[in-house]
Amino acid sequence: MIVGSKLRKIREQKGISLGFIADYLDMSVSALMAVERDKKHINLKQVDQLCSLLNVNRSDLIVKP
Known part of the structure; x- marks a missing residue:
């Protein structure tokens, strides 16, 4: 889940x-x-797009529930 x-x-x-x-x-x-x-919520494709744009890893945006 993205925070x-x-x-x-x-x-x-x-x-x-x-x-x-x-x-x-x-x-x-x-x-x-x-x-x-x-x-x-956004989907994984959008999370990956955000990571690329912001130059961060998924773990920087997502936390496990």
């Missing part, structure tokens, strides 16, 4: 906007905001 707070922290540290990531993942900004608030 939205981890995503937000990494995104903000790298200075990347919600809009840029939303476009990159082909999703709306509001949907990405819901992901960051742990209200919505």
Whole structure:
């Protein structure tokens, strides 16, 4: 499960906007905001896309339940 707070922290540290990531993942900004608030989940393909964009490992974004 992706932890939205981890995503937000990494995104903000790298200075990347919600809009840029939303476009990159082909999703709306509001949907990405819901992901960051742990209200919505994304699939593994999107997790891998995020890892590539943010230059992080899956383990940086995912925690085991």
